[in-house]
Amino acid sequence: EAQVTQNPRYLITVTGKKLTVTCSQNMNHEYMSWYRQDPGLGLRQIYYSMNVEVTDKGDVPEGYKVSRKEKRNFPLILESPSPNQTSLYFCASRARHEGRLGANVLTFGAGSRLTVL
């Protein structure tokens, strides 16, 4: 089944304790992205990657890091989490090239709910 898998789905942590949210897709998609969802603000892009070793900032990158060493994986790293990073996080991917089937359509993971105390 074509899917984007995120782990963990739920996490409660404390301020300053480094954590990583993993994201993996099995569709050979070039483009991957992280979003956070907050009430009244919709989805805001944190970071995105156009391909392996190519990453760029989205709208709200402060406090986050990403890496794209392999095509299928795009982990989100919080080096020193703070309470304002409590949110619901989504990873998504899509084919980059316009001619590919499903291009332009993002496939989302199920979400990771993070609470920072």
Place this chain on the structure above:
Amino acid sequence: AQSVAQPEDQVNVAEGNPLTVKCTYSVSGNPYLFWYVQYPNRGLQFLLKYITGDNLVKGSYGFEAEFNKSQTSFHLKKPSALVSDSALYFCAVRDPWGGGTASKLTFGTGTRLQVTL
């Protein structure tokens, strides 16, 4: 900069009645437009998209949307609502000719659809 507005936080409709969820957008070029739906504790799922061609696009679960360039709108519609349609709906826009932001998908803040018996 591209943007999306969903003017209604919530839309209430009785089962069997038609529903409309509103979306307006702002981009500098010709837009790609999308609707996604989020059910409780789930990731976002693609409903439909407008890329080019016929202004009326049909999508999953009987939903459709009409692209209106003069009004910069892309309202989501369904002729007969079902209780199972109750969910959070997001409109999104991408400007594929937007230079450095050509890959960026900007989401609205979401509209909660509540369908009652």
